[in-house]
Amino acid sequence: MRRVVIGLAGALALGAGLVAPYVARAEEAPALPHMKWSWQKNFGLGTIDRASAQRGFQVYNEVCSACHSMKYMAYRNLAGIGLSEAQIKAIAASKTVPGPLDDEGKPTTRPGLPSDHFADPFPNDIAARSANNGALPPDQSLLLSAREGHADYIYALVGKGYVDPPAGVKVPDGLYYNTYFPGHLIHMPPPLADGLVTYADGTKATLAQEAHDVATFLYFASYPENDERKRLGVRIAGFLVLLTGVTYGVKRRIWSGIDH
Amino acid sequence: MAGLHTSDFKNPVVRWIDSRLPLFTLMSKEYGQFPTPKNFNYFWNFGALATINLLIMIATGIFLAMNYTPTAADAFDSVQRIMRDVNYGWLLRLVHMNGASMFFLLIYVHIFRGMYYGSYKAPRELLWMTGVGLLLLLMATAFMGYVLPWGQMSYWGATVITNLFGAIPLVGQWIVTLLWGGFAIGDPTLHRFFSLHYLLPFVIFGVVFLHVVALHITGSNNPLGIEVKSSQDTVPFHPYYTAKDSVGMCVYFLVFAVIVFLRPYMFSEVDNNIPANVLQTPNEIVPEWYLLPYYAILRSVPDKLAGVCAMFGSILVLFVLPWLDTSPVRSARFRPIYRWMVIALVADMFLLGHVGANRPEGSFILEGRIGTVLYFGFFAALPFVGWLEKPLPLPESISRPVLSSRSGGGGGGPLPAGVAAKPMEKA
Numbered sequence: 310m311r312r313v314v315i316g317l318a319g320a321l322a323l324g325a326g327l328v329a330p331y332v333a334r335a336e337e338a339p340a341l342p343h344m345k346w347s348w349q350k351n352f353g354l355g356t357i358d359r360a361s362a363q364r365g366f367q368v369y370n371e372v373c374s375a376c377h378s379m380k381y382m383a384y385r386n387l388a389g390i391g392l393s394e395a396q397i398k399a400i401a402a403s404k405t406v407p408g409p410l411d412d413e414g415k416p417t418t419r420p421g422l423p424s425d426h427f428a429d430p431f432p433n434d435i436a437a438r439s440a441n442n443g444a445l446p447p448d449q450s451l452l453l454s455a456r457e458g459h460a461d462y463i464y465a466l467v468g469k470g471y472v473d474p475p476a477g478v479k480v481p482d483g484l485y486y487n488t489y490f491p492g493h494l495i496h497m498p499p500p501l502a503d504g505l506v507t508y509a510d511g512t513k514a515t516l517a518q519e520a521h522d523v524a525t526f527l528y529f530a531s532y533p534e535n536d537e538r539k540r541l542g543v544r545i546a547g548f549l550v551l552l553t554g555v556t557y558g559v560k561r562r563i564w565s566g567i568d569h
Numbered sequence: 570m571a572g573l574h575t576s577d578f579k580n581p582v583v584r585w586i587d588s589r590l591p592l593f594t595l596m597s598k599e600y601g602q603f604p605t606p607k608n609f610n611y612f613w614n615f616g617a618l619a620t621i622n623l624l625i626m627i628a629t630g631i632f633l634a635m636n637y638t639p640t641a642a643d644a645f646d647s648v649q650r651i652m653r654d655v656n657y658g659w660l661l662r663l664v665h666m667n668g669a670s671m672f673f674l675l676i677y678v679h680i681f682r683g684m685y686y687g688s689y690k691a692p693r694e695l696l697w698m699t700g701v702g703l704l705l706l707l708m709a710t711a712f713m714g715y716v717l718p719w720g721q722m723s724y725w726g727a728t729v730i731t732n733l734f735g736a737i738p739l740v741g742q743w744i745v746t747l748l749w750g751g752f753a754i755g756d757p758t759l760h761r762f763f764s765l766h767y768l769l770p771f772v773i774f775g776v777v778f779l780h781v782v783a784l785h786i787t788g789s790n791n792p793l794g795i796e797v798k799s800s801q802d803t804v805p806f807h808p809y810y811t812a813k814d815s816v817g818m819c820v821y822f823l824v825f826a827v828i829v830f831l832r833p834y835m836f837s838e839v840d841n842n843i844p845a846n847v848l849q850t851p852n853e854i855v856p857e858w859y860l861l862p863y864y865a866i867l868r869s870v871p872d873k874l875a876g877v878c879a880m881f882g883s884i885l886v887l888f889v890l891p892w893l894d895t896s897p898v899r900s901a902r903f904r905p906i907y908r909w910m911v912i913a914l915v916a917d918m919f920l921l922g923h924v925g926a927n928r929p930e931g932s933f934i935l936e937g938r939i940g941t942v943l944y945f946g947f948f949a950a951l952p953f954v955g956w957l958e959k960p961l962p963l964p965e966s967i968s969r970p971v972l973s974s975r976s977g978g979g980g981g982g983p984l985p986a987g988v989a990a991k992p993m994e995k996a
Binding site: 353354381386450451454455456457459531533534538539541542543545546549550552553556557559560563564567568569 | 607608646649652653659660663804808809812813815816818819820822823826827829830831832833834839840842843968
């Protein structure tokens with residue numbers, strides 16, 4: 310039995326050793342900065358830094374949302390980053406969303422409600438492309454979860470990636486050079502800058518801070534269940550550890566009469 | 570009374586039911602008194618754990634299906650609705666999603682145990698073959714389930730896998746059209762995959778039943794691979810193995826919970842968080858981890874039809890394993906050559922898995938081919954190994970070696986039969 314375990318462990322180690330160098334295969338881009346995100350703290354049990362996520366929402370609301378939709382998020386979901394009901398109502402009411410048809414069958418608009426999903430900046434994809442030089446700004450609900458590198462990638466892309474192109478690289482009109490974007494040529498102009506927003510909580514709005522906060526908010530948008538999931542998980546895992554101990558004790562006791 | 574089952578139960582209600590429909594007798598016989606070898610190690614937990622996993626998948630799947638929309642336009646959105654708006658929908662989905670990985674983890678260990686301890690050998694050939702059938706059904710179910718969220722990897726994975734059937738001569742293209750429900754992957758494909766994904770688990774359930782019936786006819790194998798000689802070698806299933814299975818179950822739940830609650834996305838591809846896009850192929854199309862070795866075998870063969878045959882052959886060959894292995898000894902403990910062959914096969918599966926996760930270029934091509942040759946080499950070598958190998962001496966009985974190692978220290982000499990038998994008489 311012990312030999313089997315050793316053999317299996319050896320095979321696993323061999324497999325892991327073979328796989329490891331390729332898991333993070335770099336795409337012709339500099340290595341991503343490895344940040345310590347709030348949800349990665351405490352052995353991955355961390356919850357989302359709500360202050361940062363709220364600032365990130367402010368950046369999204371004032372900057373990103375001009376071009377990017379976030380269709381799976383509803384204003385009520387903002388309770389998950391600690392906004393109060395009154396704040397959510399006010400944010401929703403400041404938006405215009407499609408309303409019911411009027412008596413003549415014409416489309417109307419109305420102020421948003423907490424139950425509404427985030428208002429789209431464009432009525433459809435064609436309008437979005439036409440306003441953005443032919444490129445479609447991706448929906449941001451799952452943007453972070455749909456990119457290799459997750460928050461590190463988002464942070465690097467908008468916070469550090471816009472640099473002068475290396476000598477000899479011609480950047481066509483309407484495109485921008487970004488070291489972290491696959492292929493390096495991106496349609497999105499540098500979205501963030503020092504002092505672009507004035508944070509409600511008084512934090513100094515540096516480029517790095519904005520990028521960090523927006524990545525935190527996008528993490529929340531992709532994984533809104535993060536905090537609840539981890540809180541529940543710790544309790545369930547703790548219970549199961551105890552149950553395993555008790556069950557093992559019972560098993561030992563039952564088997565104590567058997568020579569095996 | 571004529572025609573009624575003679576029930577041993579005292580409780581009048583139980584007795585009334587049991588004499589008409591002897592479910593209580595059945596359960597008591599098959600899961601209560603069922604004589605089970607007393608020398609199982611924890612590898613013998615995995616069949617029961619896989620059954621529990623199946624029940625968890627069915628339970629979560631039923632509730633997911635209540636909230637899922639199987640249309641190309643709405644499938645992706647409905648999954649996000651489950652994640653965000655359905656009460657504990659995220660939990661249902663993360664359990665179901667990672668439950669697939671857990672299932673394969675359990676099944677692969679279960680198969681390893683069967684191969685290492687020779688559980689496939691006579692008289693357990695049909696038990697083994699129903700198990701291989703279950704593996705195939707599980708793979709089909711998992712594949713179709715992976716298509717349902719309709720992300721990029723769902724769509725393109727479905728494209729790659731369904732197109733494989735096109736390699737079959739004459740009827741290939743007809744089969745592909747039948748799978749797709751048209752001339753491209755779209756709504757009809759998703760509808761039928763959803764329907765089959767709901768159906769197959771119940772087929773699996775039925776085959777599990779056959780698997781268990783076959784098991785209870787032959788009885789369980791054991792780590793020594795020798796037959797049960799007397800009642801001294803066995804214990805009743807309950808409470809001994811219900812207790813031991815419960816320990817395994819707790820550990821399994823713990824591992825499952827840690828994955829679901831703390832690392833739920835470790836097995837998923839980022840591309841599947843992008844809705845399916847017919848016009849944009851992802852950079853790399855990779856199947857889920859549990860299918861990677863077979864994917865590597867497929868891509869290691871330069872010809873499409875031959876590749877498809879090799880891939881399906883790599884699993885179908887398991888059906889004839891009981892007849893390929895000519896050795897009369899079951900357990901690898903007593904088979905010096907076979908033991909290392911099985912361990913090498915496990916290492917080879919890791920090699921193939923690693924090849925399957927990468928683009929077939931550079932050294933991966935050679936590694937994949939070596940891995941494929943080694944995989945089939947294992948089965949090709951088996952008939953000769955049985956003839957060549959000199960097995961170690963087998964213990965006299967299941968009780969014997971255990972008792973002697975306990976009392977002798979350092980596995981001393983055989984004990985007088987009377988001494989060995991004594992501790993068991995009260996059981």
